[in-house]
Amino acid sequence: MGVQALLKYIIKKIVTMIPVLVCITVIVFLILHLAPGDPVDLIVGPNVTPEVYENIRNKLGLDQPLTVQYFKFMSNLLRGDLGTSILQQRPVSEIIIERFPVTLELGLSALVISFAIALPAGIIAAVNRNSWPDYACMSGALVGMSMPTFWFGILLMYFFAYKMRLFPISGYGTLRHLVLPAFAMGLTDAAVTARMVRSSMLEVIRQDYIRTARSKGLAEKVVINQHALKNALIPIVTLLGLRMGWLLGGSVILENVFSRPGLGRLIVDSILARDYPVVQGAMIVLTASIMAGNILADILYAVVDPRIKYN
Numbered sequence: 001m002g003v004q005a006l007l008k009y010i011i012k013k014i015v016t017m018i019p020v021l022v023c024i025t026v027i028v029f030l031i032l033h034l035a036p037g038d039p040v041d042l043i044v045g046p047n048v049t050p051e052v053y054e055n056i057r058n059k060l061g062l063d064q065p066l067t068v069q070y071f072k073f074m075s076n077l078l079r080g081d082l083g084t085s086i087l088q089q090r091p092v093s094e095i096i097i098e099r100f101p102v103t104l105e106l107g108l109s110a111l112v113i114s115f116a117i118a119l120p121a122g123i124i125a126a127v128n129r130n131s132w133p134d135y136a137c138m139s140g141a142l143v144g145m146s147m148p149t150f151w152f153g154i155l156l157m158y159f160f161a162y163k164m165r166l167f168p169i170s171g172y173g174t175l176r177h178l179v180l181p182a183f184a185m186g187l188t189d190a191a192v193t194a195r196m197v198r199s200s201m202l203e204v205i206r207q208d209y210i211r212t213a214r215s216k217g218l219a220e221k222v223v224i225n226q227h228a229l230k231n232a233l234i235p236i237v238t239l240l241g242l243r244m245g246w247l248l249g250g251s252v253i254l255e256n257v258f259s260r261p262g263l264g265r266l267i268v269d270s271i272l273a274r275d276y277p278v279v280q281g282a283m284i285v286l287t288a289s290i291m292a293g294n295i296l297a298d299i300l301y302a303v304v305d306p307r308i309k310y311n
Contacts, residue, residue, distance in 0.1 A: 017291045028283045029070050032276050039086045039274035060086060083277035092281035102262035106181055107247040113186025114193055122197025144191025150253045153184035170259035181258045189243055196239050200232040237300045244293040248286055
């Protein structure tokens with residue numbers, strides 16, 4: 001795949017994703033502004049005079065119609081300005097830059113754990129189809145798919161932090177703080193990925209070229225690793241981009257469970273505080289991250305299978 005074709009494809013994907021991003025901004029904006037509650041109440045308290053209350057609403061621009069507020073927000077967004085936090089009185093971009101690395105660290109760690117477990121489990125299940133290794137791997141995957149991530153995180157916290165005291169219960173700053181939330185996300189995500197790997201491997205193993213490789217007397221490890229796995233990776237690469245976006249978005253609840261100061265906790269705290277600009281900015285960043293993951297998955301297609309061309 002040529003560099004020009006790749007750049008042309010990336011630009012085309014970005015252009016097609018712009019309407020999606022705009023729809024996300026509209027939905028988030030309406031949900032926040034139509035929900036009960038007023039951020040001014042949290043700023044001034046219950047004993048403020050009506051004049052002061054209205055002055056603050058006017059200063060924040062909350063007295064304007066929703067359409068005016070939205071188009072003002074979009075106008076600032078097109079200039080790269082995510083606005084100013086109502087409560088912190090700081091640029092939203094600064095707050096997100098501080099919090100995003102925490103979320104990215106958790107998402108990438110969980111993704112590594114997920115694929116490190118799911119790839120061998122899915123391959124073992126496919127190679128040993130309808131035998132006890134297959135049943136064991138898929139039973140474990142079923143349990144993982146049925147288990148809410150936040151509940152599994154609480155279980156890990158209870159046993160490994162509270163009972164055994166091997167890891168901190170919550171917080172951020174060291175590798176030990178990362179282990180429990182990363183495994184909580186990674187293990188539950190590995191359940192879905194392992195089933196996908198098994199299905200992809202089973203489809204490839206049935207192909208004629210795999211039978212031909214075996215008939216030539218090649219070792220089973222060579223057949224699986226050099227022939228079957230390489231061709232089975234294409235749908236798995238698709239899943240890689242999608243799961244990365246899911247892991248970033250799924251950190252919203254888990255970061256609150258483990259008190260990690262990432263985007264997830266920032267969104268929840270800002271929703272409770274009715275800090276509209278922060279929630280809108282954080283949701284835009286998460287949506288853009290998911291879209292970037294999808295584009296990355298498409299690019300990786302050509303790395304896994306050079307026959308794929310983007311014209």
